[in-house]
Amino acid sequence: MKSQALQELVKKIFGDEETKHQFLKDPDSVLSQFSLTEQEKKAVLNTHAKLGLVNSDSPQLEATFGPTSGWWAPIP
Amino acid sequence: MTLNCHPTTWEERQSEFVRREIEVLLASLSDSVGFNDLVKEALTKNSSSLSARTIYVRQWALLPLMVCESVGGHYEQALPASAAIQLLMAAGEVFDDIEDADSSESLSGKYGSAVATNIATTLLILAERAITLLKGRGVADCNVVRVMDAVNSLYAIACAGQHLDLTITPEMAVSEDTYLRIACMKSASTPECACHIGALLATENQELIDKFTIFGRNLGMASQIANDIQGIIRGSDIVKRKITLPMIYALTQTEGEARNQLKLTFVEPSELVPDPRRITDLLFHYGAIHYATIKMELYKQHALDILSEVKSVGASVERLKLFLE
Numbered sequence: 001m002k003s004q005a006l007q008e009l010v011k012k013i014f015g016d017e018e019t020k021h022q023f024l025k026d027p028d029s030v031l032s033q034f035s036l037t038e039q040e041k042k043a044v045l046n047t048h049a050k051l052g053l054v055n056s057d058s059p060q061l062e063a064t065f066g067p068t069s070g071w072w073a074p075i076p
Numbered sequence: 077m078t079l080n081c082h083p084t085t086w087e088e089r090q091s092e093f094v095r096r097e098i099e100v101l102l103a104s105l106s107d108s109v110g111f112n113d114l115v116k117e118a119l120t121k122n123s124s125s126l127s128a129r130t131i132y133v134r135q136w137a138l139l140p141l142m143v144c145e146s147v148g149g150h151y152e153q154a155l156p157a158s159a160a161i162q163l164l165m166a167a168g169e170v171f172d173d174i175e176d177a178d179s180s181e182s183l184s185g186k187y188g189s190a191v192a193t194n195i196a197t198t199l200l201i202l203a204e205r206a207i208t209l210l211k212g213r214g215v216a217d218c219n220v221v222r223v224m225d226a227v228n229s230l231y232a233i234a235c236a237g238q239h240l241d242l243t244i245t246p247e248m249a250v251s252e253d254t255y256l257r258i259a260c261m262k263s264a265s266t267p268e269c270a271c272h273i274g275a276l277l278a279t280e281n282q283e284l285i286d287k288f289t290i291f292g293r294n295l296g297m298a299s300q301i302a303n304d305i306q307g308i309i310r311g312s313d314i315v316k317r318k319i320t321l322p323m324i325y326a327l328t329q330t331e332g333e334a335r336n337q338l339k340l341t342f343v344e345p346s347e348l349v350p351d352p353r354r355i356t357d358l359l360f361h362y363g364a365i366h367y368a369t370i371k372m373e374l375y376k377q378h379a380l381d382i383l384s385e386v387k388s389v390g391a392s393v394e395r396l397k398l399f400l401e
Contacts, residue, residue, distance in 0.1 A: 006370060011329045014363030043373040047366070054366040056309075056357065064369075065306050 005035045009044065013053065020053070086395065090141050090151065090158075091133035097159040097209075098131055101202045114195050115202075118166045118183055135399070137162035139270035140277070143288050146391045149278025156209035157223060157273045163206060164231060165266060167199035175242065178316070203227070215277060223273045230269035237261025246343045249319040250327045256297075263303075264296025271295075284386060291382040295399055298375035305368050308359055311352030317342050321371060322364040330362050376400045 012019045013030070023030040027048055031041050051058050098119065105112050119131045137158045144154035173182035174189045174196070184192035207227065210220045241258050248254060271292030275285040304320035307313030313320055319327075319342055327338050338358070341350045359365055380400055383393040 007325065007329055007367065010325075010363040010367040010370070014361070014366065039374060039377055040370075043370050043377055046377070047370045047373045051366075051369060053363075054369050055360045061309070065302060065309055 003036075003040060006040050006044075009034045009036065023048075024053070087138060090138050093151075093155055094133050094137055094141075094158045094162060095131045097155050097206065098162060098202075101159065101163075101206055101209075104205075105198070105202075111198075114183070114187070114191070115198050118170050118195050118199060119162070131162075134162060134165050136165060136267050136270050139267055139292065140274035142395050143271045143274025143292075144278045146386070146393060146396060147275055147278035147284060147288075148390075148392075149274075153210070153213045153215055154274055154277050156206045156213060157277060158270075159209075160203040160206040160227060161266065161270045161273075163199045163203035164227070167196045167203065168234070168266075170196035170199065175238075210277070219276065222276055226272050226276070227269055230265045230272070233261050234265040237263075237265070246319065250324055250343060252321070252324050252328075255319075255321055255324055259297060259300045260293065263300040264293045267296040267299070268292040284389065284391070287382050287386050291379050291386075291396070294375045294379035294382065298372050298379065298400070301368055301372040301375065305365055305372070308356055308365065311356060314341075314350050314352040314355045317350060319343075320368075322359050322368040325367045326359050326362055326364040329364075329367075330358075334358055334362065 009031070012034075013023050014020070019030060027045060031044060036044070047054070051060050051064065054061065102112060102116060105115060107113075116131070140154040140157040140161060141151040144157075145151050170183050170192050173179055174184040174192050177184065177189075179185050182192070183195055204224070207220065207224050210223060211217065215223075237258050237260070240254075241262060244254065244258075268289055269292070272285060272289040275288035279285065301321055304313065304322060307318065307320060308322050313323075323338070323342060327335065327342065330338065338355070340346050340348055341355065380397070383391075383397060383400075387393045
C-alpha cells in the first residue's frame with residue numbers, strides 16, 4: 001500500500017506555506033491536485049479532523065499516541 | 077465459570093478467564109528450581125516481588141474471544157486459543173529480548189540467554205498444549221487441527237519476517253515497501269492469527285473467516301505504525317537508530333542538510349550519538365509523523381470497512397470497533 005501521491009501531498013503541505021494555508025482553509029482544493037485514492041482522501045481528512053497538521057504541539061497527540069491510549073493500555 | 081474478584085468490564089472479565097486458563101497450564105509444569113516462577117515472570121509485567129505479579133493479558137489475546145462471540149460462538153470455546161496467543165506473544169517477547177540484547181530488565185538480561193531461550197521454548201510448548209485443550213471445550217478434532225495449522229503457519233511467517241528484519245542492511249531498510257512487508261509478516265501476524273482462529277471456532281463460513289483474518293491484519297498494521305509513532309515521540313526508537321515508517325518518509329522525502337543529518341544518524345555507520353529531541357523536531361517539521369498518522373488511519377479504515385461487511389451478514393462488531401477508536 002505504498003503511495004507516491006500521498007507522500008507528495010504531505011511533502012507539499014509541510015514544505016510550502018501557501019499550500020499549507022490553502023489546505024487549512026479548504027483541504028479538498030489541495031487534495032484534488034493529487035492522484036489519491038478515495039480511501040487515501042478519507043484518511044487524510046480524518047487525520048486532519050482528529051489531529052490537524054500533526055506537530056509536537058497537537059493537543060490530541062497525547063490522547064492518540066500516549067502510553068495509556070488504545071492498544072497499549074493494560075487490562076487490569 | 078465463576079470469578080473470585082470483581083472485574084467490571086467485559087475485557088477485565090475475559091482477561092481473568094484467560095489468566096485462569098494459563099494458570100492451569102502453568103500448574104502442569106514441574107517446579108524444579110523456580111522454573112515455574114521464571115515462566116510466569118515472562119508472562120507478567122515487571123514488579124518488585126513475584127507474589128505481586130499477575131499475568132498481564134495483552135489486548136491481542138482477547139481477539140479470539142471477541143471474534144468468536146462476534147460470529148455467534150461462545151467465548152468459552154475460544155479461551156484456550158486466547159491462552160495460546162498470550163503464550164506465543166510472551167515467547168516472542170523473550171526471543172526478541174535475546175536477539176536485541178539491550179535490556180538488563182529482560183529475562184535474558186537477568187538470567188542469561190540460555191535460561192531465557194529455555195523459558196521461551198517452554199512458552200511455545202505451553203501454547204501448543206493450550207490448543208489441544210480446545211477438544212475439552214467441545215471443539216471438533218478437525219477444527220483443533222485447523223487452529224493448530226493456522227497458528228503454526230502464521231507464526232512461521234512471523235519468524236521469516238523477523239529473519240528479514242534481523243538480516244536487512246540499513247540501506248535496504250529505507251524502503252516503505254520493505255518496511256510494510258516486514259511489518260505485515262512480523263507484527264500483523266499475531267492479530268491476524270488471533271482473529272482467524274476466533275472466527276474458525278465459531279463458523280464454517282470460509283468467506284467470513286477470511287474477512288476476519290484481513291481485519292486482524294489491518295488492525296495489526298495500524299497498531300505497528302502507532303507503535304512507530306510512539307517510538308519517535310518517546311525517543312526510544314531514535315536512540316536505538318531504528319528505521320521505522322516516519323524515518324523512512326523523512327529519509328526519502330527530505331533534502332539537503334536535514335537528509336544528511338538523518339542519513340548520518342540512521343543509515344551510515346557513525347559515532348554520532350542521536351539527539352532524540354532534535355530528530356523528533358525534524359520529523360514533525362517535515363511531516364513524517366503526519367504521513368505515518370495518515371497511513372495508520374488508512375489501515376484503520378480498511379479494518380472498519382471489513383467490520384461493516386461482516387456486520388451486514390449478521391456479525392456483531394461493536395466490541396471490535398473499540399480497537400479502532
